[in-house]
Amino acid sequence: MTGLAEYELHEGEGGAVLTLTGPYLVSTIGALDEELRDLPGPIAKVDISGVTEIDTVGAWMACSISTDHQAEITGASDRAQRLLGALDGIDSEQELAAPRLPVWSRVPEAMGEKMFNARTGIVGVVSFLGALLISAGTLLRNPRRFRMVALVHQIELVGVSALPIIGLMSFLIGIVIAQQGAVQLAAFGAETLTVNLVGRITLRELGVLMTAIMVAGRSGSAFAAQLGTMKLTEEVDAMRTIGISPMEALVIPRIMAAVLMMPLLGFYSSCVAIIGGAVVGDLMLGIPFWTFLARIQEVVPTYDVWVGLIKAPVFGLIVGLAGCYHGLQVRGNSEEVGTRTTMSVVSAIFAVIVLDAFFAVFFTELGWG
Known part of the structure; x- marks a missing residue:
């Protein structure tokens, strides 16, 4: 045919x-x-x-x-x-593989390359922070340019919408801390110290820290994905073309929302965790619910509350910066959006944990241990 x-x-x-x-x-x-x-x-x-x-x-x-x-x-x-x-001479059965360096050469080379590329990332973050400060100064001189509607919208997304998931997480964490703490303290006949354990560890450390991790995974990733998609579709470039600063319109409302809502979310998380501990105390330890809550006021020093409230806005700033910075670094294709979103969450959580360790040493040296 x-x-x-x-x-x-x-x-x-x-x-x-x-x-x-x-x-x-x-x-x-x-x-x-x-x-x-x-x-x-x-x-x-x-x-x-x-x-x-x-x-x-x-x-x-x-x-x-x-x-x-x-x-x-x-x-x-x-x-x-x-x-x-x-x-002629080509064998279809032969294995095709790229040459591979030995491990003692490959690993140091990869580590060196990553360390060298970290320099570019540090310079980028510092540049981004400088641009953010310049835009903030511009808004201070021209308050009318500040987008209050955008800030309120972001506060709703970062704060109000996060209350259910943070509340559930904190309640369960309070239950776990109280139950496991009571089991360990029972060996010393000190089950009543569970109140001290739950109150201090939630108000001082875990309440704010776990909230920051949740906000990084929820809102920080959303910041990176939203800004990355806008960068990919050239909406950010279009805003610059018509004279709108992306920093003022997109970045500052998101970072301000994270900074403002983190103290409230952190305190809310700590209170719900204490309620979870009080439930365990009532059901397992024979400590009445209201007695547990009243005892919290006696055993938790005021400076523990201040330690959590001081750390919270710093953690919010880190989460907002990481999300917005990585979102605006998207280049090329849609795969980069996912990559940068992941990087924003990982870098934010890493920075939050490192800063939390720094704060722990700092406040101990101040005598707030």
Whole structure:
């Protein structure tokens, strides 16, 4: 049939001859591929004089048959000869793998490359922070340019919408702390100190820290994804073109919302965790619910509350900066949005934990231990 690749296997003078006819192109030989691979041997000669058109795939097929059966290829046109010559000596069965350096060379090289690239990231963060401070100064001089509606919207997203998930998380954490603490303190007959444990650890450390981690995973990732998508669709560039500063319109409302809502969310988280501990105290330890809450006021020093409230806005600033910075670094394609979103969450959580350790040492040195 005209336009289709065909073959015929017949006996010749020196043995079996395979005659190929028609166009042997990638678009025509798919139907014959399995049949040609399963031809019974031996084949002495492959005649391609009847091939009207041939490309690299067709030449590869003829070459493969010739190699498998140790057959001679005859009747090749000039084009076919060039293609067969280019494919000569190529083994289709050999493993194709890039050269790989030994581990003692590869690992230090990768670490050095990452350390060198970290310099670019540090410079970028410092530049971003400088641009943020300049935009904040501009808004202080021109308060009318501040977008209050955008700030209120972000406060709703960062704060109000996060109350259910943070409340549930904190309640369960309070239950776990109280239950596990009571089990350990029971060995010393000091179950009543569970009140001290729950109150101090939630108000001073875990309430704010876990809230910051939740806000980083929830709102920080949203900041990065939203700004990254806007950067990818050139909305950020369009804003600059019409004279709107992306820092003023997009970044500052998000960072301010994170900074303002973190103290409230952190305190809310601590209170809900204490309620969870009080529930465990009532059900397992025989400490009445209201007695547990009243005891909290007696055993938790006021400076523990201040420690949590001081750390909260700093953690909010870190989360907001990480999300907005990585969102505005998106380049090229949509995959970069996911990559930068992940980087924003990881870097924010890492920075929050490092800062929390720093604050722990700092406040201990101040005598607020």
